Amino acid sequence: MPTDATAASTEEAATRVVAFFETLAPADVAALGRLYAVDARFKDPFNEVQGVPAIERIFGHMFEALDQPRFVVTGRVVQGPQCFLTWEFLFAFRNFDxxxxxxxxGASHLVFDDQGLVTLHRDYWDAAEELYEKLPLVGGLMRWLKKRANS
Incomplete structure (x- = not known):
């Protein structure tokens, strides 16, 4: 059973993570090692990696592929060494629109170690609804498939 000290330290670690991601800029990607354990795991609908360098590559690529990407955290639940965040990811495509x-x-499930470092970062979001439907060509197909599935 988590202690009050564990909950407080997880709350502090979650606050650091939220502040970092809500102000994330390209130059900050190299500082992810201050938040993540060396062998941390990261998974989202497109990636599954382990280790800070691999996680840095994912967020570095985000800045290369998108214009003005930013996160807005809309909710947070902390329990024991875990945190669940809900968020909005705002960006513009570089090649169209x-x-x-x-x-x-989407949402993120974070697990922290005793030092307050992230050991697991799992992002949950619906790639079909939240991304594919916004793309030219693919978007029309995805909307059609969704309509057919719902009829």
Missing amino acids: KGVTQTVR
Whole structure:
């Protein structure tokens, strides 16, 4: 059973993670090692990696592939060494709909070690609804498939 000290330290670690990601800039990617354990695992609908360098590559690529990506955390639940965040990811595509802000809504499950470092970061979001439907060509197909599945 978690102690009050564990909950407080997890709350502090979660606050650091939220502040970091809500202000994340390209130059900050190299500082992910201050938040993540050396062998931390990261998984989302497109990636499954382990280790800080691999996690840094994912967030570095985000800045290369998208314009003005940013996270807005909309909710947080802390229990024991775990935290569950809900968020909005705002960005613009570089190759089409330039300048049009896109929003992906999702959640992250974080597990912290005794030092308050992230050992597991698992992102949950619906790639079909939140991303594919916004793409030219693929979007039309995804909307059609969704309509057919719901009829």
